[in-house]
Amino acid sequence: MSALGKDGVETIAVSALNQYTYCPRRCALIFMDGEFEDNIHTLRGTDEHDVADRSFHVCATEGVRLEYALPIWSTRLGLSGRCDVVEFHPDATVYPVEYKHGKKQRWLNDDLQLTAQALCLEEMLNIGIERGAIFHRGSQRRREVEFIPGLRAELEKAVSAIRSMLAAGLLPPPLNNQRCPQCSLKNVCLPSVVVAKERNRKAARQLFEVKP
16 A cells, blocks of 8 residues: 655555545555455456556547556655546646446545546646546446545545554444445455444443442
């Protein structure tokens, strides 16, 4: 997940922002504890990123240069990673595109990952980037994302939260909600078991608590 940059700041993988925003515990299990298991969703995602890496699509706009699997970084935020696709337009517009296999989710994890890519490109190229897109393979459609101030602020909060998690070295509690059944790490995380144990411990403390 991370390595020390030139200034001694720990570098966080851009993909970790997606994982953390979806579920902090999943992020910690993958990037702090080295746990990972595939399921149908992760395998589809890997396959579609491989397609993006080796594809040579013809862009509808003449003169647009496409870069695939482009390495990116931000010294200011301490991020590193890569973009699936970056479009370089004749008018100097730079437009990152992230590939996802499913439809748009109700959470911001995909949007924040794309925002992180844009901020890295802004710093690397010394430009401003207003928009990018997420290409959903299921619908074969792009969903444009505008990098508004609120989204940028949420990204910086997530970076700070991940650093705090790493510094503490503690595994966050499970969410144990509707996100868990489709998670590939469900059998590692055991959300319902962990929550039940904590509930039982709390009940035991209350039962044997001596009141003055």
